[in-house]
Amino acid sequence: MTPKKVIGILTWRAGKRFAEPDYLSRLVKAGRELGAEVFLFSHQDVFAKDRKIRGFVPKAGGGWESNWHSWPQIVIDRYRRRVPEYMKLRHSNLFEFANSPFSKKWRVTELLANDARVKMWIPETYVYSPEKLKAMLRQYPILYVKPGIGTGGKSILKVSARGKRYELQGRDKRYARTNASLQRAEEVNQWVRKWVTEQRISNGNFLVQQGLNLELIPNRVTDIRLLIQKNEKGQWSVTGCGVRMGESGSSTSNLHGGGRAIPFHRLVTKRFGEERAQQILRECHHMAHQVAFVLEEKFGRMMEFGLDIGVDVDGKSWLIEVNPKPGREIFKQMKAMDLYAESISRPVQFAMHLIEEKEGNCIRLAK
Known part of the structure; x- marks a missing residue:
């Protein structure tokens, strides 16, 4: 009998609380249906000296059960928090990963904007500064000011020039809507500076991007x-x-x-x-x-x-x-x-x- 393929899914957990529990539960079940042994684990579940790993699988009635599992032959990385323990594990040689570490949003945008194969699809984008915002306001009727890390739509601000006024629309860290109507570019600059300070996520930077009429x-x-x-x-x-x-x-x-x-x-x-x-x-x-x-x-x-x-x-x-x-x-x-x-x-x-x-x-x- 051919032994089962063993696949680990690296993710964040606290106790038996997981990030993306519904999706990850479905991922484990999909693996079972394909004949593989699939389980979730986090950085605190790896005992490298003993070559032991604690894994979690969904229970029939809901929730999760843990057990010792075989060392995974391949690991799928679904960890979304760049905490030091994760980074240390990710850069160790303990596992072979299906997917490589990625970079911050700005570095990815910069890379794509400088590659001839894809640059025609990239809106003009810069790291936010008051000077860059002022220059972009003169150039484009719509701008977006957004965090340099993925946020699911939080802390994104749209700035639109309409007639002699600027209309600002956004969602803050809690998805609450924000609106403002300002007359001068200098007022916009002051307003955005405050937004960037208050809405910063995990000490990340902000980007200012050419807006599109979508x-x-x-x-x-x-x-x-x-x-x-x-x-x-x-x-x-x-x-x-x-x-x-x-x-x-x-x-x-x-x-x-x-x-x-x-x-x-x-x-x-x-x-x-x-x-x-x-x-x-x-x-x-x-x-x-x-x-x-x-x-x-x-x-x-x-x-x-x-x-x-x-x-x-x-x-x-x-x-x-x-x-x-x-x-x-x-x-x-x-x-x-x-x-x-x-x-x-x-x-x-x-x-x-x-x-x-x-x-x-x-x-x-x-x-």
Whole structure:
């Protein structure tokens, strides 16, 4: 009987409280269905000297149970907090990981903006400073001021020039809406300086970015969330995409902030027609593959990316953000449960592919 493949999922936990419990529980179950042994663990569960690891799996009636598990052959990293203990484990040689460490949002944007293969899709972006904000206000009718680390739509501010006034819309750290109407650029600068100080997350920096007119529906911001993943053959493949539509008057489309998920074709075809919608979809797929190749060249082996893509009112596509540990709730919200299930299975399938590849190499070397 062939022994089961052993896959660990590195994540944050406190007691039996886990980050992303619903998704991670589904990931473990997907692994079981594929015939693998899959479990969750955190940095405090690794006993390297004894080569022992404590793993957690979901219990039938809810909650989690722990036990000693075999040392994982491959580890999927879903840890989202850059605490010192995690960083130390991540840079040790204890495990082989399916996905490499990633960088801060600004460094990724800078890398993509300087690569000929993808720079045409990158809005102009800089690290925030009062001087840079002032210069960008003169250049663009819409700007975004946002944290340099992923936040699910928190602490993002939209600045729009309308007639002789500036309209500011944002969501603070608690997703509460903020609005202001100011007359002079200097007032905007003072207001934004205060926002950046008060809304800073984990001592991170802020970015100022060229704004895009993404109101494909009047008074609603829309963008596309596209998921590209490695499949069971280790090849990049787009799992699917959907449109996030923000609440009326909101500065962002994030589902956490009250946004709604709708199928791509329903909105984009209605706005641009069938033929143009197909062209936009092909471009989004092409962009996803190019971005994945460029980032993998730079950071090493990756497993999946969530791309936030803006399609402006003229039909031009822009890359707004890349997330190496993406959610997949958009498929669930669209009731596309086949895509949702596939998006959960693919990381396990890719991890199993890596194990098979490693085992094949060992057999060849033994000969």
